[in-house]
Amino acid sequence: MKQGNGIGSIGRCGIKAAVGCGIAFGALSYLPSVSAQSKTLYVGMNGGVMERTYVDHVFPAFEKENNVKVVVVPGTSSDILAKVQANKDKPQMHIIFLDDGVMYRAIGMGLCDELADSPELKEIPANARIRGNMAAAVAIGMTGLAYNTKMFKEKGWAVPTSWQDLADPKFKGKVIFQSLPSSTFGLHAFLMVNRLNGGTESNVEPGFKAWKTGVGANVGEYVANSAKLSEMVQTGEAGLFPSTPTQVMVLKSKGLPVEYAQPKEGAVALNTMECVIARNDEPALAQKLAAFLLSPGAQAKALQGGASIPANPKTPLPADTDALIKRAVDYAHTAVVMDWDVINAQRPAWSTRWNKTVER
Template identity: 60%
Template sequence: MAQTKTLYIGMNGGNMERTYTEFVFPAFEKANNVKVVVVPGTSTDILAKAQAAKGSAQMHVMVLDDGVMYRAIGMGLCEKLKPSQNLSAVPAVAHMKDDFAVGLSMGLTGLAYNTKYFADKGWAAPTSWGDLADPKYKGKVVVQSMPASSFGLHAFLMFNRLKGGTEKNVEPAFKAWPTTIGPNVVEYIPNSSKVVEMMQAGDAALFPYTLTQVELMKSKGIPMEFAAPKEGAGVLLTAQCVLSNNPDAALAQKLAEYLISPEAQTAAMENGSYNPVTPKATLKGKAADEQDRMNNMLKSAVTFDWDVINAERPEWSKRWNRTVER
């Protein structure tokens, strides 16, 4: 019997690791006599690991938020994906930089709110990114720190657009945030795991969050709902790439192709609420309803200029720490 090979994939721990390990990888492992092992971490953690091993990759595939993936491609950490039927079925919005990476799941950042708290106060659901600045939410808004998080960054960029800015000009948001949204923020948090804890303590009523996370929390009985702001929710792709100079490139390419197959994408959606990038996923029941909702929101969703963002983000982060989170 041939010895089982091991492929290492960097991705978020928690729900993503559980979903993929239990429901997505097994079919690939069986078909290819291989074991797929998750190296868990945030996008920035995984990128740092890949960067440290550049030239002799320890991981085979990595899964990162789209903004971080653009940085990885720019650093030469990804090899071009091989053409395939599964790759060509993915719509253009999910192809990144000449196919050095491709979307794995489609996400949207909008506003999430504590339905119990809103009901107790008799408040209507939020409808605009500008609602983060409504004085009635004073001390009840939670925002993930912009330097560390796509959720916080999306909120900042959408508020900036509301104030007349663009990715090339973020002056309007930096000028307005400290006196509008700032007084409403009870805490800037490093990652999303603290949101539910703060909700349950009655400290969080409104916060930038993703549709995927909201659906996951609702399935656990957390009183939360997602609102797509009228200005548009922000597109947040979770993307995958095959690492360049990895120890088993052919098998790594095969895994990456499998992960965007209808079979894998359906399993990830039905068991973990990871909205598929392929239109060929066959969804039923609740998963199909969730996907229909996502597709409707995508019609008015906003994409961002990551080339500009990644060039400017270190400077934005310094300024954010100095003027917003001080």
């Protein structure tokens, strides 16, 4: 399994066997720093910015206090879920971070233990937990709209204010849309367009019916995920697309002309949830790390290091916190919450239909 942070031996030996593998290759004589008491916890999460943020800014305090090493297993939510499911009888991870919709699936599969009661867990609002205390948000987010400020200025276009703007004919060829089967951003946007056309999560006929002559007529390209967006903004291909405040901040940090726009109908809640893996071999230590990650101190580090919007309302916001982050905290109060039980039951059929009728 591929690991970040230069842990090359893990891929050859398996996650849990990484230290043992090194010893088998004759490393005993020069590894006195790896004590018999030190342990390793493996956390599945998105790679890139999130991985760097937690490895550089959040995990070190816990590692030092508990004589433990925390190693990230990078991947998308779907990737992480598949890895955990494949090893459910002998888990190779201890904690996973998943988008809220995917976390519902993980819990339904019996892959998560209930989070242990703790002062930190009590501080997380009820609407930022799943099924009681089976999972809790380490970061809050929402899918809204992002737009190319350079293009909008040159064209004299007003800032977008509604999900319906995705179907405005003046944006023909300049809407970039993430594929519904592979992207939560795309799924969120489609479901909001569906609602505007009279649909619900239980009835997506209005969304599919309106797509071809509405939003679909404006889409310049469907992309599997958001990785290409920075290039497409830079080249002027992307004018308007579903996004989150955090992603917009990442793009802006690269010098790209992008801003976030909050739709008047509301953005869609997109929380990053954590759960402790059932049957893992370090249940007490994993629960301790899970509680730590919910604490104001840990979430403040994630905010400062990676613009992660804290789920714990007691997390201090420094005076120099970006204005978009402060607005996003307010946006979270009005975020639209989707019915993930209905969505997860029907999503495979939606994906098949999407592939046949939209991205043919």
